[in-house]
Amino acid sequence: MDTRIIKRISPIRARRSRAFTVDPIFRSRLAGYDLRRLGASRDTIYLLDAALCIRGFNSEYERFARRNGGRSLMRHYGLGAAVLDGFTAFYAAHYRDVFRRCLDERRPYSKVHVSSSPRAFRRYRETIEPLREGLGLLVSHRLVETMVRSEAGSFDPLVHLSPDGLILQCCHCHRIRNHRLKGRWDWLPDETDDSRFGVSHGLCPQCLNTYYPNLETVEL
Numbered sequence: 001m002d003t004r005i006i007k008r009i010s011p012i013r014a015r016r017s018r019a020f021t022v023d024p025i026f027r028s029r030l031a032g033y034d035l036r037r038l039g040a041s042r043d044t045i046y047l048l049d050a051a052l053c054i055r056g057f058n059s060e061y062e063r064f065a066r067r068n069g070g071r072s073l074m075r076h077y078g079l080g081a082a083v084l085d086g087f088t089a090f091y092a093a094h095y096r097d098v099f100r101r102c103l104d105e106r107r108p109y110s111k112v113h114v115s116s117s118p119r120a121f122r123r124y125r126e127t128i129e130p131l132r133e134g135l136g137l138l139v140s141h142r143l144v145e146t147m148v149r150s151e152a153g154s155f156d157p158l159v160h161l162s163p164d165g166l167i168l169q170c171c172h173c174h175r176i177r178n179h180r181l182k183g184r185w186d187w188l189p190d191e192t193d194d195s196r197f198g199v200s201h202g203l204c205p206q207c208l209n210t211y212y213p214n215l216e217t218v219e220l
């Protein structure tokens with residue numbers, strides 16, 4: 001390969017935005033934070049004020065929003081937008097509670113959450129850090145595991161069907177229970193898209209811990 005071409009391409013890639021966009025009124029509340037580091041982070045990072053409106057975000061947040069909804073999405077997820085308006089009812093209620101608790105108790109929050117679609121599986125570490133004096137929250141999502149459809153395992157009726165012949169699928173992350181390995185749930189989009197078998201819905205331990213931390217676990 002011609003290295004001169006690489007040298008010409010690299011500076012263009014490096015010019016991709018590394019900025020941390022912040023509402024000017026909010027900037028003073030970020031004293032002590034390294035905005036260059038936040039801006040350059042590969043994590044998706046955004047800032048909320050105490051009313052849960054977006055007051056800042058890094059370039060990865062912008063890229064994520066555009067990948068998931070095009071440019072128009074930034075009108076709804078840009079500066080000043082109420083973050084919960086972008087969530088479905090369940091997640092809005094969940095995050096209202098989580099954000100409020102972090103603000104009121106000024107205690108950080110960190111959980112793993114799983115997101116899957118028929119095309120991809122992703123596991124994120126979500127961290128919420130209260131700003132000093134309860135003035136807002138710094139929210140970040142770090143991608144810790146990703147898998148595309150071709151990397152998913154294969155369905156085995158002996159492993160993935162319950163004794164009564166049903167698939168048990170997590171209603172949040174859509175993985176299905178592996179009945180051979182305790183606590184394990186597998187992402188099998190080929191099977192769950194259009195299953196030959198009946199499907200019942202439940203919660204995997206991960207989603208139970210993330211979304212219903214106050215519920216007692218019932219061993220199935």
Ligand SMILES: [Zn+2]
Nearest residue numbers: 170173204207
């Ligand atoms: Zn789940």
